[in-house]
Amino acid sequence: MKSRMLPYLAALLAVALLAGCGGGKDDRNAAAPSAASGTAVASQSESTPSEGAPATASSASSAPAAPSDSQRALSVAAKDVVEALRDRDLKRLASWIDPKLGLRFSPYAAMTEADQIFKPEALPSFKSPDKIKWGTADGSGDPIELSFRDYFDKFVYDKDFDTAPSVSANKLVGKGNTVYNGQDTYAGSSFVEFHFPGFDASADGMDWxxxxxxxxxxGSDWRLVALTHAQWTI
Incomplete structure (x- = not known):
């Protein structure tokens, strides 16, 4: 009886073992999606920038702005003009003068109707002894009547402005009770100031x-329209 039951028990044992193996395979397959899902989340996390990393746009905005082509051209023009004045080179100076507006000579910061204005081809000569009325003297109110050379030496290039310690564009450094009005006189104009803060310490800056x-x-060029001599006035 026992010997006849042995094959039957063996068959049942084999079925049980096969069922157990199949169940393990199903369990492993069920776990696979979780592993894949975990990998995807990790990958997404790595591709996200950290909160402390600076943004590219923010870094760019913090950099100082480079001067524009117009600003660079203005600087070049001013440098060349002041060198022409230093060298007393009237031909070079005339090449910068606006042909329509001419060149105004203002003995003080405030431009007035008394200022002399010359077209490029009509600039006076340093050799001419003729006296010209350039306006009125500060304080006394007397007429300023000087030859072109004498005016130039007193009210244009009386100091070596090419070596001035302060050079600024569209920002006035020298300020007194006579106010520069060039941008009101010439709408849309720009200016470059060559400034000496003073020469005698005892003057307390009053001799700037x-x-x-x-x-x-x-167009893309700059044309000279005024030479203004500014200083402390009464």
Missing amino acids: ESLILTFVQD
């Missing part, structure tokens, strides 16, 4: 002087 060059734009 500036040469202000006023320019207007002509």
Whole structure:
């Protein structure tokens, strides 16, 4: 009886073993999606920038702005004009003068109707002894009547402005009770100031002087329209 039951028990045992193996395979397959899902989340986390990393746009906005082509051209024009004045080179100076507006000579910061204005081809000569009325003297009110050379030496290039310690564009450094009005006189103009803060310590800065060059734009070029001598006035 026992010997006849042995094959039957063996068959049942084999079925049980096969069922157990199948169940293990199903369990492993069920776990696979979880592993894949975990990998995807990790990958997404790695591709996300950390909160402390600076944004590219923010870094770019913190960098100082580079001067524009117009600003660079203005600086070049002012430098060349002041060198022409230093060298007393009237031909070079005339090449910068606006042909329509001419060149105004203002003995003080405030431009007035008394200022002399010359077209490029009509600039006076240093050799001419003729006296010209350039306006009225500060304080006394006397007429300023000087030859072109004498005016130039007193009210244009009386100091070596090419070596001025302060050079600024569209930002006035020298300020007194006579106010520069070049940008009101010439709408849309720009200016470059060559400024000395003073020469004698005992003067407490009252002996400052500036040469202000006023320019207007002509397309992509700058044209000189005024030479202004600025200083402390009464």
